[in-house]
Amino acid sequence: MPVRRLVLDVDKTVGEPDLIDLALVIEAVSGVQAVNIAVTEIDIETVGTNVTVEGDAIDVEALNRAIERTGAVVHSVDEVVAGAYTLENTPRSR
Template identity: 50%
Template sequence: MASSAFNIRRLVMDVDKAVRGPSVIEIAAAIQTCRGVEACNITVSEIDLETVGTDVAIEGQNLDYDEIVRAIESSGAVVHSLDQVIAGDRLILLGPRVR
């Protein structure tokens, strides 16, 4: 994905790691090495016998999705899904969808 063509400002991903795998601090440190990253929030969302599921939100300027995925994977975790992308000159925050 060539993300340099537009300004990605926020990414939200579902990231899984092994229970005995990298700590959330190690994953955050890997993400912080990527260009444009200004802030990273990692929240544990579920734990089972072997896997820890986390919600990862990253904000910054001109974020490079591919670089961030490589950093997460090099730490020992895996991106399960990309759940939100905000791009442009400013952030647009939406509330939960009601049906």
């Protein structure tokens, strides 16, 4: 039943929040064990990131609230892993 991994498409302005602060805010959410924020795009005013979050039972609503409270915007959830272990995606062969 626990959500073990979430991959989120998160945008922020260049200035706010600071990436380090965003990482620490995410890491403090209940059920989160580790976070990786990778910058995928830098534009004049915004920074696009790919946020990977892992934990034993991530509190997804608290995670979303925590991210939005920093001023960053969650555009989409791009991967969800739930269950007894962290299962990787098996890409299609066609």
